[in-house]
Amino acid sequence: MKANNVYKHESRQSAIKQTIGSVEWQDLRHLTRRQIVYNVILPYPFLLLSWWFASQSWYVLACGASYLFFAAAFRQAHDGYHHSLGTGKHVTTTLLLLLSVLLLTSLHSIRATHMEHHRNPLGDSDVEGGLAKLPWWQALLGGVTYRLAIYRQGLRLSRQRNQRIIWLEFGLIALFIMVTLICMGLTLFDVSAIILSAQVLMYHLFIMMLANASVGIIAVWGVHHDCDETIARTERNPVINVLTFNLLYHVEHHLFPAVPSNHLPELAKRLDRAAPHLTKHHVLPNQVAVMNAIDKRWKNIKKVSCNSKDENECPIRRHFV
Secondary structure: OOOHHHHHHHHHHHHHHHHHHOOOHHHHHHHHHHHHHHHHHOHHHHHHHHHHHOOOOOOHHHHHHHHHHHHHHHHHHHHOOOOOOOOHHHHHHHHHHHHHHHHOOHHHHHHHHHHHHHHHOOOOOOOHHHHOOOOHHHHHHHHHHHHHHHHHHHHOOHHHHHHHHHHHHHHHHHHHHHHHHHHHHHHHHHOOHHHHHHHHHHHHHHHHHHHHHHHHHHHHHHHOOOOOOOOOOOOOOOOHHHHHHHHHHHHHHOOOOOOOOHHHHHHHHHHHHOOOOHHHOOOOOOHHHHHHHHHHHHHHHHHHHHHHHHHHOOOHHHHHH
16 A cells, blocks of 8 residues: 555656646745845744733734734744755754744754655655645644644654754743743732733743644645645635735645745746646635535535435335336
8 A cells, every 4th residue: 555655656746747847946046135134034023013912911913913923933934944044054943943932832843744744745654744634623623633743753753963952942942831830920929020921921822832733724734635636735815825924835835845935926827827737726715616615515415315315215106106
């Protein structure tokens, strides 16, 4: 079975490579200095804004800002995995360490499993893409166990240096949680600065845990489910792409992982012209897809209803008819 899956994967990859061979993309690897600065600072204004909203107890606005921070940080980390931020190796490592603490997840362990995800997308060894093979409700409920599986495989796939960084990230995350709990305990002294700090830290801790638990259904199942031929889905809604910082140009990313997120919209245009069959599956269904799904569901209901009537019909009457 595994040999058969490997053969199918290699055949699919070979066919896709032949199809996209005519797409120009090397020029899209270049980043200007302004784009590099943008990539580096992108998540942090949203983080500070979410903390300020939380300090004012404006939690609805804080959640909106936290979403933007999480999505922007996810993009920064993702480009960091592929060395496409435009920064050097040491700066990229430092950014991943910082984001690991702020996102409360070990990004170097995710990086190791993400590289395996690209080597064998949706294959037997792809733990990251495993949720895409499940029904949506199982992918939603499996968010926490999925993250633990990522950590285990990330440690297993990593070399000794990367393992040390992963354990450092775990230690820094534990320290952040400990500081938050200490601040919560110190609120008994009724010092306004401590109470405010505890309020912000507890909010951030809760919202990041919730966001991490939802990554599987959004960033894995949402972009990979039912994609045997094209590997991944993509998105063409400009508003959605702005709000997700180009993260949903996912089939483009899988086909050209060295292209920074800054240039994925341009890459999508080129791919649409050269190989439109590879970009036909979208993350968010359009009106036609919704209507087709409703029509298919209605026909299935009618079919089941008719079969049920046939089974309950008198066998003698059925015979004479």
